[in-house]
Amino acid sequence: EAQVTQNPRYLITVTGKKLTVTCSQNMNHEYMSWYRQDPGLGLRQIYYSMNVEVTDKGDVPEGYKVSRKEKRNFPLILESPSPNQTSLYFCASSYGEYNEQFFGPGTRLTVL
Amino acid sequence: AQSVTQLGSHVSVSEGALVLLRCNYSSSVPPYLFWYVQYPNQGLQLLLKYTSAATLVKGINGFEAEFKKSETSFHLTKPSAHMSDAAEYFCAVSGADSWGKLQFGAGTQVVVTP
Numbered sequence: 001e002a003q004v005t006q007n008p009r010y011l012i013t014v015t016g017k018k019l020t021v022t023c024s025q026n027m028n029h030e031y032m033s034w035y036r037q038d039p040g041l042g043l044r045q046i047y048y049s050m051n052v053e054v055t056d057k058g059d060v061p062e063g064y065k066v067s068r069k070e071k072r073n074f075p076l077i078l079e080s081p082s083p084n085q086t087s088l089y090f091c092a093s094s095y096g097e098y099n100e101q102f103f104g105p106g107t108r109l110t111v112l
Numbered sequence: 113a114q115s116v117t118q119l120g121s122h123v124s125v126s127e128g129a130l131v132l133l134r135c136n137y138s139s140s141v142p143p144y145l146f147w148y149v150q151y152p153n154q155g156l157q158l159l160l161k162y163t164s165a166a167t168l169v170k171g172i173n174g175f176e177a178e179f180k181k182s183e184t185s186f187h188l189t190k191p192s193a194h195m196s197d198a199a200e201y202f203c204a205v206s207g208a209d210s211w212g213k214l215q216f217g218a219g220t221q222v223v224v225t226p
Binding site for chain 1: 118121144146148154155156157158161163202204206213214215216217218219
């Protein structure tokens, strides 16, 4: 089954404790993205990747890191999480000109 | 660069009534437009997309949207609301210069009343 998977689905952590949210897709898509969803703001892009070893900042990259060492994986790293990073995070993958994005199930992160 | 504005953060419709969700976009290049739906506690699912072919686009679950270049709009409609349509709906835009970037509107929460 074609899908984007994220782990963990739920995470409660404390300020300053490094964490990684994994994302994997099995569709051989070139593009992958991370978004955060906050009430009233829709989805905002954090980082995106056009291919292996090629990443770029989205609209809200501060406090986040990413890497793309393999085409299928695109982990999101929070080196020192803060409470304002409490949010619902989505990973997505896409291909081709139209950029139709396929979304993972989401990761709900709470930073205390 | 692209941006999207969704008019109305909450819409309440009666079961069987018309659903109309408004989306206006701005884009410096010919746009590709999408409507996504998010059911409670779930991820985003593509409802339909416009990619410069037919201006009236039909999607899943009886939804359709019409691209109007003169009005820079891509409104979503469904003739008869069903209780299962209760969800949050997002309009999004990209373009040939977007390089993997999709710009989302703030979302419209739809409530369906019996």
